[in-house]
Amino acid sequence: MGLGLEVNVDYVSAVALDLAGRVTLAETRPVGIGSDLVALATDVRNSLMADGHTVVRAAVAVPGLVDRDNRTVAWAPNLDWHSRPLADELETAFEGQCPTTVDNDANCAALAESSHGIAVDVEDSLYLTGTIGIGAGIVQSGVLLRGGAGFAGEVGHMPIGHPSAVCGCGRRGCWEASVGLRAMLAAVGMDEASTPLATAALVAERAASDAAVQAALTQLGRDLGNGLATLTAVLNPSAIVLGGYFVPLGEFIVPAAQEVLAERLPSAELHLPEIRLSSLGIQAAALGAAEHALADVFSGALPI
Structure with a gap:
């Protein structure tokens, strides 16, 4: 299972995608300045695990610039984030059991529309x-x-x-x-x-x-x-x-x-x-992030 997340100024979203490309869970929560991303991510992952699923990786879509390490938000002005190690924060919340990457929200949404949506x-x-x-x-x-x-x-x-x-x-x-x-x-x-x-x-x-x-x-x-x-x-x-x-x-x-x-x-x-x-609605970026999370599985770089 791949877990896709999006953080934005006034909401956070999560989408879980199985290996057949099916959405098994989708949730959006309105928040202030993205403060509840970690709570949503851990709640969704725990729910999936309680249902017997294995979450192999997670990816986060953010409205800003992401460093080449695909882990750090270099600059997200609307969130007032600078050099934030977002992947590290989520991996800590996941107790080191779910490798996590970060990507731009528009990139993730574009990927989702090309694979699942109107494009x-x-x-x-x-x-x-x-x-x-x-x-x-x-x-x-x-x-x-x-x-x-x-x-x-x-x-x-x-x-x-x-x-x-x-x-x-x-x-x-x-x-x-x-x-x-x-x-x-x-x-x-x-x-x-x-x-x-x-x-x-x-x-x-x-x-x-x-x-x-x-x-x-x-x-x-x-x-x-x-x-x-x-x-x-x-x-x-x-x-x-x-x-x-x-x-x-x-x-x-x-x-x-x-x-x-x-x-x-x-x-x-x-x-x-x-x-x-x-x-694809408000969860387009989270869906694309879920696809991104499973990219190494589909390429064979990550065994399942």
Whole structure:
């Protein structure tokens, strides 16, 4: 059994995956600043073991940069984490019985969408997280693109947002400061709920009868499309997958985003990628992390 975990600003998730690729357990808990990750991880692992399962490895998806050791969170600004030895902390909680690695949340979600979700039919895709932070998982020829230091996909910090908008990283003008969850809530004048999807569902309900909210979401879609045009010009994905809070708001933001993408992409007449909505929900990154946890088993590097 592989245990996949995700920690984010306002929730933690866990997914257990068996060797046949079946999800045997999935749980999400709303929290504050990811403080209950260890509790969730130990609760889920204990539950699996009580049912007779063996958890061979665990992996954690985090919204930030991960060191080359795949164990340390180098920088996660929205969690205010710097050089945090997260794998060590979890292995201590697991009493040394469950080797653990760490990866970026967008990478994990992109992997899950390519294997289980809406991007199974394409070899080249771009996955965009939709939480407080905005990151990308880039799949090319079926393989995750990681870059020279392993930090590829930090698209939320591209300087294409509103110049005055302050980002969680401390800079101004980052894309996520214009299209992240809290930027969207400020634009529509609503408060955050328990999780990004729950929050977006409430906004979608309001938008159904509120023209001002609809207009704000249309502008969000245009800002989103602007960034997607830049990324598409560089990466040429066959499909773009929107995850997280974007999913419940799809009917309000995707048409505007697709329109801007067609307007701004020089190669649009030759190839215009389809914008798709994630089919895996809030647990996409945790599911991808569970797959990551079993990678050495499937390759034969870890005996079972």
